[in-house]
Amino acid sequence: MVYSYFPGCTLKNKASDLDLYARKSAEVLGITMEEIEEWQCCGGVYPLGANETAPKLASVRALVAAKEKGQDLLTLCSACHHVLKRVNNDMAENENIRTKANNYMQLEVPYAGETKVVHYLEMLRDVVGFDQLKAKVVNPLKGTKIAAYYGCLLLRPSKVLGFDNPENPKIMEDFIKAIGAEPVIYPYRNECCGGYMAMENKELAKKKSSTVLQSAKENGAECVITACPLCMYNLKVNGGVDDLPVYYFTELLAQALGVK
Amino acid sequence: MEKNEKELAQLIQEISGLNPKKCMKCGKCSGACPAFHEMEYHPHQFVDMVDRGDVNRLLESKSIWMCLTCFACVERCPRDVKPANFIEAARLALIRQQGCNHLKDEAVPPLLDEEMPQQAIVSAYRKFKK
Ligand code: SF4
Ligand code: SF4
Numbered sequence: 001m002v003y004s005y006f007p008g009c010t011l012k013n014k015a016s017d018l019d020l021y022a023r024k025s026a027e028v029l030g031i032t033m034e035e036i037e038e039w040q041c042c043g044g045v046y047p048l049g050a051n052e053t054a055p056k057l058a059s060v061r062a063l064v065a066a067k068e069k070g071q072d073l074l075t076l077c078s079a080c081h082h083v084l085k086r087v088n089n090d091m092a093e094n095e096n097i098r099t100k101a102n103n104y105m106q107l108e109v110p111y112a113g114e115t116k117v118v119h120y121l122e123m124l125r126d127v128v129g130f131d132q133l134k135a136k137v138v139n140p141l142k143g144t145k146i147a148a149y150y151g152c153l154l155l156r157p158s159k160v161l162g163f164d165n166p167e168n169p170k171i172m173e174d175f176i177k178a179i180g181a182e183p184v185i186y187p188y189r190n191e192c193c194g195g196y197m198a199m200e201n202k203e204l205a206k207k208k209s210s211t212v213l214q215s216a217k218e219n220g221a222e223c224v225i226t227a228c229p230l231c232m233y234n235l236k237v238n239g240g241v242d243d244l245p246v247y248y249f250t251e252l253l254a255q256a257l258g259v260k
Numbered sequence: 261m262e263k264n265e266k267e268l269a270q271l272i273q274e275i276s277g278l279n280p281k282k283c284m285k286c287g288k289c290s291g292a293c294p295a296f297h298e299m300e301y302h303p304h305q306f307v308d309m310v311d312r313g314d315v316n317r318l319l320e321s322k323s324i325w326m327c328l329t330c331f332a333c334v335e336r337c338p339r340d341v342k343p344a345n346f347i348e349a350a351r352l353a354l355i356r357q358q359g360c361n362h363l364k365d366e367a368v369p370p371l372l373d374e375e376m377p378q379q380a381i382v383s384a385y386r387k388f389k390k
């Protein structure tokens with residue numbers, strides 16, 4: 001299967017591991033990731049104001065690029081995924097935004113949300129299949145107790161994201177099982193890490209991320225996985241629990257597949 | 261001309277594009293909010309204050325800058341009110357005015373560190389300034 005791929009700014013820089021191990025693993029899994037040409041930053045956050053069209057155009061361009069290639073749009077960063085998915089939903093369902101964006105972009109064929117936005121984890125679940133993935137694992141992470149950290153952006157609002165059950169998700173735990181490890185269920189796995197407060201209100205980010213990590217640790221986790229560079233930063237830098245390493249899920253995937 | 265309080269409330273509603281009257285005051289949003297203890301006015305109150313045109317106190321309080329945009333309130337609300345969107349609309353009503361950015365450029369460099377991801381900076385800029 002060939003995907004259009006939207007890496008986003010952070011994966012070209014601080015979160016290059018998230019990208020690198022995803023690409024290596026994709027090769028083993030028979031998935032081709034074709035990076036979109038000249039993609040632009042998604043903006044990091046989905047604009048919540050009703051009339052904000054301009055900050056959504058970068059996402060629309062990426063969605064259109066995938067449509068023109070007849071491919072689904074693959075994402076890795078939780079924030080990019082969130083923004084692209086919600087803007088796509090606007091283009092499909094919000095006539096005001098759709099009309100304004102199309103008027104601005106002057107495409108030959110107007111865009112109306114046709115592209116399917118797929119997160120890498122969804123691709124593993126729905127296209128590769130966790131059973132198939134398990135069969136390709138050469139280096140199972142036997143007995144490792146891993147806490148999946150979902151955070152906010154992949155799950156909510158679930159009506160638009162449609163990623164998993166927002167209150168009791170399981171896709172990352174199923175992933176953990178597929179790579180041979182043992183998932184740890186803990187209450188704060190879908191609570192906020194403090195998000196973008198990391199910069200402007202570090203104290204608040206510290207409170208939130210340390211609650212998450214302590215909860216994971218109390219429930220027996222030996223490490224934590226995430227799909228989000230900002231969660232990674234908050235947990236590592238603001239989480240205050242030194243002996244609980246945090247990894248991108250793709251790094252453990254690559255390790256299990258023997259390509260790390 | 262300065263907007264009076266009713267006009268400001270109207271502006272916030274317009275920016276949100278949403279209807280605060282849908283709220284049935286159940287408080288589920290505030291119960292779900294991870295920033296609850298940081299706030300003087302809580303998500304269900306935000307919605308109510310916008311509805312009643314009682315927004316000056318809200319706009320002056322630190323509460324509106326504490327929201328993490330985690331969407332827990334949006335997810336749990338049984339009436340699809342979207343409290344987070346009202347908070348963003350209140351922020352926008354402020355920062356869209358000239359010179360009213362919540363985050364000033366000159367304040368940024370000391371807030372950065374080696375490991376901070378681009379995502380954090382871009383997001384804070386989008387959230388706190390125009
Ligand atoms: S989006 Fe903001 S107001 Fe709503 S629950 Fe999260 S932090 Fe609280
Ligand atoms: S959860 Fe919804 S209906 Fe209940 S108080 Fe909050 S906004 Fe109102």
